[in-house]
Amino acid sequence: xxxxxxxxxxxxxAGMEAARGIAELGYQAVVVEKQSVLGGTPELAGYxxxxxxxxxxxxxxxKMAAAIEGDPNVEIRLGSTVTAAxxxxxxxxxxxxxxxxxxKVRVGAVILATGFQHFDPGRETQQYGYYEFDDVITLxxxxxxxxxxxxxxxxxxxxxxxxxxxxxxxxxxRQIGNEYCSKVCCGVAAKQSIEVRQLAPDCRVFVFYxxxxxxxxxxxxxxxxSQEEYNVxxxxxxxxxxLKKGDGLLVRGEDTTMGRPMEVPMDMVxxxxxxxxxxGTREMAKIFxxxxxxxxxxxxxxxxxxTVATTADGVFACGAATGPADLEDSxxxxxxxAMKAIATVRRAVAAS
Amino acid sequence: xxxDLSGKxxxxxxxxEKERLFEEVKRDFRFDEYLYGCYECGxxxxxxxxxxxxDFSPRKIAQTAARQDVELFYVFMNDSVWDCSQCxxxxxxxxxxxxxxxxxLMREVAVKNGLDSAKEAxxxxxxxxxxxxxxxxxxxxxxxxxxxxxxxxxxVKDIAENLDVxxxxxxxxxxxTTESSWQVDSKTITELYLIWHMTGVMDMIKxxxxxxxxxxxxxxxxxxxxxxxDVSFD
Numbered sequence: 001x002x003x004x005x006x007x008x009x010x011x012x013x014a015g016m017e018a019a020r021g022i023a024e025l026g027y028q029a030v031v032v033e034k035q036s037v038l039g040g041t042p043e044l045a046g047y048x049x050x051x052x053x054x055x056x057x058x059x060x061x062x063k064m065a066a067a068i069e070g071d072p073n074v075e076i077r078l079g080s081t082v083t084a085a086x087x088x089x090x091x092x093x094x095x096x097x098x099x100x101x102x103x104k105v106r107v108g109a110v111i112l113a114t115g116f117q118h119f120d121p122g123r124e125t126q127q128y129g130y131y132e133f134d135d136v137i138t139l140x141x142x143x144x145x146x147x148x149x150x151x152x153x154x155x156x157x158x159x160x161x162x163x164x165x166x167x168x169x170x171x172x173x174r175q176i177g178n179e180y181c182s183k184v185c186c187g188v189a190a191k192q193s194i195e196v197r198q199l200a201p202d203c204r205v206f207v208f209y210x211x212x213x214x215x216x217x218x219x220x221x222x223x224x225x226s227q228e229e230y231n232v233x234x235x236x237x238x239x240x241x242x243l244k245k246g247d248g249l250l251v252r253g254e255d256t257t258m259g260r261p262m263e264v265p266m267d268m269v270x271x272x273x274x275x276x277x278x279x280g281t282r283e284m285a286k287i288f289x290x291x292x293x294x295x296x297x298x299x300x301x302x303x304x305x306x307t308v309a310t311t312a313d314g315v316f317a318c319g320a321a322t323g324p325a326d327l328e329d330s331x332x333x334x335x336x337x338a339m340k341a342i343a344t345v346r347r348a349v350a351a352s
Numbered sequence: 353x354x355x356d357l358s359g360k361x362x363x364x365x366x367x368x369e370k371e372r373l374f375e376e377v378k379r380d381f382r383f384d385e386y387l388y389g390c391y392e393c394g395x396x397x398x399x400x401x402x403x404x405x406x407d408f409s410p411r412k413i414a415q416t417a418a419r420q421d422v423e424l425f426y427v428f429m430n431d432s433v434w435d436c437s438q439c440x441x442x443x444x445x446x447x448x449x450x451x452x453x454x455x456x457l458m459r460e461v462a463v464k465n466g467l468d469s470a471k472e473a474x475x476x477x478x479x480x481x482x483x484x485x486x487x488x489x490x491x492x493x494x495x496x497x498x499x500x501x502x503x504x505x506x507x508v509k510d511i512a513e514n515l516d517v518x519x520x521x522x523x524x525x526x527x528x529t530t531e532s533s534w535q536v537d538s539k540t541i542t543e544l545y546l547i548w549h550m551t552g553v554m555d556m557i558k559x560x561x562x563x564x565x566x567x568x569x570x571x572x573x574x575x576x577x578x579x580x581x582d583v584s585f586d
Contacts, residue, residue, distance in 0.1 A: 224447075227389030233419045236392060257392040257415065258424075 001352035004108030005030050005075070006341045007094055009082055009284055012040015013327055014319025014334040015113035016064040021338035023073035027345060030075045030105060031068065032082055032096055034280060038065040040115055042327075045140050048147035049195065050327060051187040052221045081280075085110070085287050089314025090348025108345035109314045110288060111337045112298060113330075114280035116320035119170030119178065119273040127169060128242040128271055135160075135249055136242055136269045138169075139188055146192065151199045153267055156247070160267035163196055164206040164251060165189040166239050171274030171324075172210065178295060182274025183324040186213045189272045190222040190232070197230040206233045206264070208253055237262065242269050275324045288315045297323045308337040314344045362430035362469050370426040376461045377417070377425075377454075386453035390418040396442035396451045408435035410442045410451035417454055425458075433458045434473040464552075466559040476503070478564050481557070486571050488544040492533035493519060493526060542579045545572045554585050 006022050008015045011033030019029040037043060039061035042050075047057035068074045077096060084095040092107050118140050121130035129136050134155040137145075145151050153160050167189060171182040186209070193205045212234060214223040226232040239253040248265050255262040277296045285292045290310040291299045298317040301309050308316040318337040319330035377383060390411070397403045397411040413432060416424045433455045442451040462470040474481070479501065483491050498509035511518050519526050548554050549572070558565040569585045576583045 224389055227418065231420060234392075235419070258412065 001091065001348055003027070003345060003349050004091065004106050006338075006345060007032065007082070007092070007105070007107040007110045008113060009110070010040065010113035010115055010280065010319070010321070011035070011038040011065075011076070011078070012113060012115050012319065012330075013042065013061070013064060014115065014321070014325075014330040014337075015040070015111070016061075016068055017331045017334035018111045018113055018318060018338045018341075019074050020064070020067045020071075021335050022342060023068065023071045025338075025342060026073070027342050028073050028075070029068075030077065030096075030107065032077050032080045034079070034081050036079050038069075038076070038078070041117075045118070046144040046147050048143050049191065051184065051191045052218045054191065082284065082287060089344055090351070092314065108348050109341035110312075110316065111308075111334075111341050112281070112284045112288065112290070112310070112315065112317040112321050113319045113334060113337075114284050114321045115278050116275040116281070116324070117278045119176075119182075119276050121169055121271050121273060123170070124176065128166060128239065128269065129244075129249075130271060133242065133244060133249060133269075135267060136271065138271045138273045139165075139185060139192065140273065142192055142196075142270050143188075146195050146199070149199065151196060151203075158267075159200050160203050162204050162206070162248075162264075162266050163200075163268040163270065164208060164239075164264075164266050165193065165270045165272050166242075166251075167207065167209040167212075167272045168238065169271040169273050170276070178274060178276065180295060180324060181213060183213070183329075184326045185272040185274055187218045187222060187326070189270070190214065190218070190226045192270070193226045193232040194222065194230050197226075197232065203267075204233070205230070206235055206266075208235050208237055208239050208251070210236070210238055235262070239269075242266075275320055277321070281321045284321075288312050290315055290317065293323075295323075297321065306336075306340075307333050308340055314341075316340050362467070365426070367422065370422050373429060373461055373465060374417075374420070374422050374425050376465075377429075377457045380457045380460075382453060383457060385448075386450040386457065387414060387417055388447045388449055390415040390449065391447060393446070396445055396449075399441040399444055400436075401439060401441065402435050402437050406435040408432050410436070410455070413458075414445075414449050414451040414454060429458050429462050430467060430469040433462065434469060460556075463556045463560055471560045474560050478561060481561075482564060482567065485544075485548060485553075485557075485568055487533075488536045488541045489533050490529060492529040494530045495533070538579075541575065542581075545576055546581070546583070548572070549583055549585060 005028035008019045008029050008031045011031050015031055016038060019031045022029040035044060042057045043061045050057050050060060080096050080098040082094050083097045085092055087093050090108050092110060093104055094107060095102055095104050121127040135153050152158060170176055171178055189207055193207060196203060196205050212223060235255055237254040237256040239251045241252050243250040248267050249269055251264050251266050253262050281298060282296050285298050289312045293299045298310055298321050300307055300322050301311055308318050310317050316337040318333035319325055392415050394411050397409045400410050402408045413428050416428060436455045438452055440452040480491050493515055496508055497512050501508050573585060
């Protein structure tokens, strides 16, 4: 059997890193990306700075794309999707479709790097007036404002004097169905709180939270500085509702550590929305026969010792396709997926 | 006198005044190393002996300062800060805060600004302050006699009469000061008076207890004059 290429579905950070690793080790990768550009969600959602080091997100994605563009071992198919798959580990046949044509490609292994989508605060029930009040936005909306270096209230174009984040919107919530922690929103909110204070030094910033999950160096690199250098106020207690009051908003909740109810006026409310499996992740799981967990993320089968194996032999998943992941997680699991996919291809060649 | 139902034990003041007091605490050079950020974890309150007996929480004081809650900070400055025994058990904070140190600063600002709470808190200690400041040394256990501290209650008499028995109940040696506390070198006293004067301690005393200030002033000015210093405490 000839040495077949490895299919990488998704051209975000995980997909790009997987392809880079495959190519660097002298194997062939075919990257299929639905959008017309590489970069995935950081690029498409207009992220400004990465957590926790404030590196320019756009530049980071460009650097990752440049590492595979023009590499003879990487074929990049933009504006394309995988619509069907057959075969088994070592020899799959997949149908790749773009706007005009569809063709069948033989691949030895598959890496699903199809990522996540941001939780929609209006998905089931109207939460915190996101679709009702202009000044209630999400982390993603704020990220785009920070990208433009223009922090103003959508309702009137004025710089906010009081802004709060509400954590765990669409995460850790049995009512919503997303029982998991989305892992990155605490760090992103802390990072953004610093950026807000830098852009609008007169704006008081509050973070209403259940737990602040600042694992590893996020603790001392973003959480502590946000409190100690930028005077961001962290209040343990999740807002129950956001109401309109005059020209502004009123946030109701409990200040649990002070043991008192809380009703505080705000100019802007930022909902720290979590992660859900993207449409691509759901579709690819079906096409490749990978079991999904109860939240529809692709299930990995071997726990902590193998973060990329799925229930379909020869099909690996990495990045946020398997569950909430930050950039570091995604890059690491992409490399692991590349290694295991290469091993699958090598075994197929050796067996023939 | 009209019935006051506010429940407040202290005088309310305009927001700007509360802010001024808060800023005065923050301006102290020690503030930055006494307060970083607060996890609101409660380790300080759990370690605090006063918190076991009073409605007192060093955690709430630290978090109030960290949150820059000017209103609540004023409440604590008038009330809770006087429940602290300044033992610094709270210094075990994982963020390396010192709630006790913060309370020191709050007390100092309360005293310097003559807050009623400061006057009230210090009221019962006038003679102790007088003893320490005029002699430069501590109050030893045998000085706590009923005739010297009549307003401290009947137990002062009981304790004074059986001092040895009471003191044997305390694990550390506490009677060793009964000899040393009565005598202080003249040069030491002179230097201490100059320190009280130059560092503004006497100004603080004047702010909270005019009577005590006047008695101390007489003693100190006379002593310093004898030693060849021309110092006025006014």
